[in-house]
Amino acid sequence: MSDDEVRMRLERHFDGLDRNRSGYMEWEDWRLYVNRVTGRFPRAGADRNDHLSLHARRAWEWIRDQADADGDGRVSREEFVAAFGRLSDGDTAARLWSTLIDPASHAVWAVVDQDGDGRIDEREFADYLELVVDLSDMDVAAAFRRGDQDGDGYLNRAEWRGLMRDYYMASAGEDTSTTGPT
Ligand SMILES: [Ca+2]
Numbered sequence: 745m746s747d748d749e750v751r752m753r754l755e756r757h758f759d760g761l762d763r764n765r766s767g768y769m770e771w772e773d774w775r776l777y778v779n780r781v782t783g784r785f786p787r788a789g790a791d792r793n794d795h796l797s798l799h800a801r802r803a804w805e806w807i808r809d810q811a812d813a814d815g816d817g818r819v820s821r822e823e824f825v826a827a828f829g830r831l832s833d834g835d836t837a838a839r840l841w842s843t844l845i846d847p848a849s850h851a852v853w854a855v856v857d858q859d860g861d862g863r864i865d866e867r868e869f870a871d872y873l874e875l876v877v878d879l880s881d882m883d884v885a886a887a888f889r890r891g892d893q894d895g896d897g898y899l900n901r902a903e904w905r906g907l908m909r910d911y912y913m914a915s916a917g918e919d920t921s922t923t924g925p926t
Pocket residue numbers: 762763764765766767768769770773
């Protein structure tokens with residue numbers, strides 16, 4: 745992936761995460777994210793919601809520590825791109841995945857899987873994506889089919905994990921497009 749592609753992906757992530765459209769990432773953006781997810785999936789229960797909130801807090805603090813170069817307590821678009829554009833180094837990307845994104849994506853999973861049967865159907869998947877990405881430039885059904893590796897019509901935890909890995913790690917500079925979920 746070229747530097748320009750990495751930058752474009754990072755800018756898209758940033759814009760998706762800047763929920764209140766202030767031009768900066770702050771805790772408020774993450775709080776809004778948690779509220780939207782738990783509001784859309786109300787059956788998850790307090791424990792799973794608290795778990796998601798904890799992971800969001802952790803993710804925010806980690807990003808702030810990595811990226812807030814001028815120390816004003818918030819992360820600008822430029823700071824975000826400058827900090828995470830460096831992640832094309834595979835070791836750093838692997839650490840980002842294992843310490844932050846993987847555990848956080850499990851917390852999200854637990855909330856989205858409303859009946860707790862260990863699988864997510866296409867409706868739940870679409871409902872979640874609608875909260876986090878601009879669906880106008882995305883084919884949800886195709887993404888679901890790509891994720892549903894065993895073709896049973898549901899995403900199990902490993903399949904979900906594979907999708908998250910492809911989505912986030914590709915932007916961190918690691919090409920995972922040919923690897924399936926582990
Ligand atoms: Ca913001």
